[in-house]
Amino acid sequence: MRVFKTFVLGGLMAVITACTAGNKNAPVAVTDLNNEDLYEVHHDGRIHVFDDRATYQQFLEVGETSYRQTFIGAGPKGETLVFGVAGADKEKTVDQVAGYNLYHGNLPAAERFYGEMRMEGRIYVFDRIEDMTAVRTTGEAPLRYTEIGAGPKGETLVYVLRSDNKTLKPVELMAAFKLHNS
Numbered sequence: 001m002r003v004f005k006t007f008v009l010g011g012l013m014a015v016i017t018a019c020t021a022g023n024k025n026a027p028v029a030v031t032d033l034n035n036e037d038l039y040e041v042h043h044d045g046r047i048h049v050f051d052d053r054a055t056y057q058q059f060l061e062v063g064e065t066s067y068r069q070t071f072i073g074a075g076p077k078g079e080t081l082v083f084g085v086a087g088a089d090k091e092k093t094v095d096q097v098a099g100y101n102l103y104h105g106n107l108p109a110a111e112r113f114y115g116e117m118r119m120e121g122r123i124y125v126f127d128r129i130e131d132m133t134a135v136r137t138t139g140e141a142p143l144r145y146t147e148i149g150a151g152p153k154g155e156t157l158v159y160v161l162r163s164d165n166k167t168l169k170p171v172e173l174m175a176a177f178k179l180h181n182s
Helices: 002-022 053-062 098-103 129-138 171-180
Strands: 037-043 046-050 067-071 080-085 114-119 122-126 144-147 156-160
Touching: 037 053, 037 098, 037 129, 046 053, 046 098, 053 080, 080 098, 114 129, 114 171, 122 129, 122 171, 129 156, 156 171
Parallel strands: 037 114, 046 080, 122 156
Antiparallel strands: 037 046, 067 080, 114 122, 144 156
């Protein structure tokens, strides 16, 4: 009887899949990739990474997060990587956490990406994850627009640019920073 039930359920799933595959008007399940933003704080030999704005804000206020996944020595220069995890994600394995996958390049960033990295008294602001990865690795942004002392606590703001926008004031990126930090 158990084999029969399994066979029937399996057949039913196959029929449902076949019916929806041929129907272009069938609703498609869209999962939230959580790939629109990424936040990092480099401090005391650790890189704290967040894919959730509220968890990132909590860390900035308290210096800790309730839930995290830690990897000793796994950073680009041997730093400890600490992935701050939102309460809703605490039961997920690390490969299911968006921040981990964005950081490691396993998840593509959204087209309208926003990134923020706090390092050495500066706040770097990004609109491409590739630029964020480069700055993380090298520690420097060769093309940038800088506002000294303009951060929330007097930090220097560094808007990371590219060769295609290096002659323009990064008005959209500046607006995105203000939106994320208001």
